[in-house]
Amino acid sequence: MDKIKLYGKWQLEPLNLPHAVNGIVPKNERGRVDVWSEKCLPPGTVHLRFPKAFSVAKRLEIDYAPAMIGFEFKNGRSYPVFDGIVVCSEFKDVLLEAYAEEEERRQAEEKKRDETQALSRWYQLLSSIVTRQRLNNRYISNSLPSEMPTGGQCINNESSVTVSENYDKNHNVRHQQQVDQCDITSLDASLSPPVKDHEHVFLKELESFDRETSLLTKRCQCGFSVQVEEL
Structure with a gap:
């Protein structure tokens, strides 16, 4: 019985991805990195998934590539799904520290905004109570x-x-x-x-x-x- 080959030999060769050089992430022809698994990452790079990682990397002028992790199907069509970015390994700690500082600053601003709104609402409430009590004292208690x-x-x-x-x-x-x-x-x-x-x-x-x-x-x-x- 003749054997039928289902795969070509070129499809069975080990994946050989280009290395990151001088802080530059190797990208495909679409300007991104296909991260089907951690083994698909180019040598010398890491996959970071924290929120708005691309904005932190862009602000620090660090080279990065969007990480495409798969596809989703809607209305009979497939759309790429992105999650995080791929950067060189030497920039991992810098990006994480910058993100932690930015997140702490954002939380401080949000807390300050909430406190300001709470004080404003308390002031409105107390002003209404004082006004109501003054009117009651004038027209009811004193019987003017x-x-x-x-x-x-x-x-x-x-x-x-x-x-x-x-x-x-x-x-x-x-x-x-x-x-x-x-x-x-x-x-x-x-x-x-x-x-x-x-x-x-x-x-x-x-x-x-x-x-x-x-x-x-x-x-x-x-x-x-x-x-x-x-x-």
């Missing part, structure tokens, strides 16, 4: 007069109430009327008597401002006053 609309009218979702002013010629009368959430604490009738359907006019010269409480007091000539908060 609420803001009144012009014209002495208080309007809610259900009704509209007009506070009328009563005047007694012989006595000063304090008239207080509370409707829903609107509260007019006092009306001083010691000044000129109000006229029916009187429209309040708040003159600039009668205004007063309290810097501690940031409250602006507006007064009408009839004695009616309104306090509003200046932001």
